[in-house]
Amino acid sequence: MNSLTLLGSARKKGNTATALGWVEDALTSMGHKVVRVYLHGKELNGCMGCGQCKQVTDTPGCVQKDDIPDILEQMVAADLILFASPLYFWGPSAQIKAVIDRTYSLYTRYHETNHSSLLEGRREAFLMTGAGGWDTNAEGAFTAFKRMQKPHKTFYAGDLFIGNCTTPADMPPSVKEKSLAFAQQITS
Ligand SMILES: Cc1cc2nc3c(=O)[nH]c(=O)nc-3n(C[C@H](O)[C@H](O)[C@H](O)COP(=O)(O)O)c2cc1C
Numbered sequence: 001m002n003s004l005t006l007l008g009s010a011r012k013k014g015n016t017a018t019a020l021g022w023v024e025d026a027l028t029s030m031g032h033k034v035v036r037v038y039l040h041g042k043e044l045n046g047c048m049g050c051g052q053c054k055q056v057t058d059t060p061g062c063v064q065k066d067d068i069p070d071i072l073e074q075m076v077a078a079d080l081i082l083f084a085s086p087l088y089f090w091g092p093s094a095q096i097k098a099v100i101d102r103t104y105s106l107y108t109r110y111h112e113t114n115h116s117s118l119l120e121g122r123r124e125a126f127l128m129t130g131a132g133g134w135d136t137n138a139e140g141a142f143t144a145f146k147r148m149q150k151p152h153k154t155f156y157a158g159d160l161f162i163g164n165c166t167t168p169a170d171m172p173p174s175v176k177e178k179s180l181a182f183a184q185q186i187t188s
Pocket residue numbers: 009010011013014015016017085086087088089090091129130131132133137165
């Protein structure tokens with residue numbers, strides 16, 4: 001399986017990157033190809049809502065010429081897309097959110113019978129780390145991620161929330177075990 005991972009934390013050795021690394025290692029050892037995109041530092045503009053992308057169905061069609069069209073092409077070419085983000089104010093980081101908003105250019109005629117998506121049939125999965133717990137904190141972000149599968153016409157492969165994070169060194173061994181199980185879940 002061709003896996004694309006999108007790291008939405010700026011911290012290359014932070015909690016999210018560490019857990020993502022465990023998932024990626026597991027995917028690789030299972031024989032899957034893994035390409036990671038480190039989003040921080042790239043030019044990631046927000047969606048303008050201009051709707052020009054809706055005029056085309058066979059390409060992303062976004063008129064903005066920043067770094068996101070290339071990421072969208074990589075998403076289309078992948079079998080599995082894994083979004084990895086710290087939880088920031090009960091949602092994903094700005095880097096991940098910018099990419100998600102720009103996926104607006106990947107589908108057309110949502111809510112109509114001939115709704116189509118360049119992501120149709122792909123798997124999408126979500127990994128988040130946060131300082132707090134799940135309740136009244138992380139659940140809203142995952143609800144939004146799940147809802148995204150409908151316009152994307154994708155398969156929700158799974159999610160992992162790693163709460164109560166302080167530093168990578170303080171993550172208990174159970175987190176690594178959960179990351180390995182998660183890699184299996186999202187590919188099967
Ligand atoms: C701007 C900002 C907002 C945050 N908001 C939340 C939050 O809403 N809920 C939470 O549990 N943790 C929150 N945190 C903590 C981070 O999600 C947590 O430390 C995370 O594991 C950091 O990941 P990283 O090491 O990959 O950057 C926030 C941290 C920052 C810097």
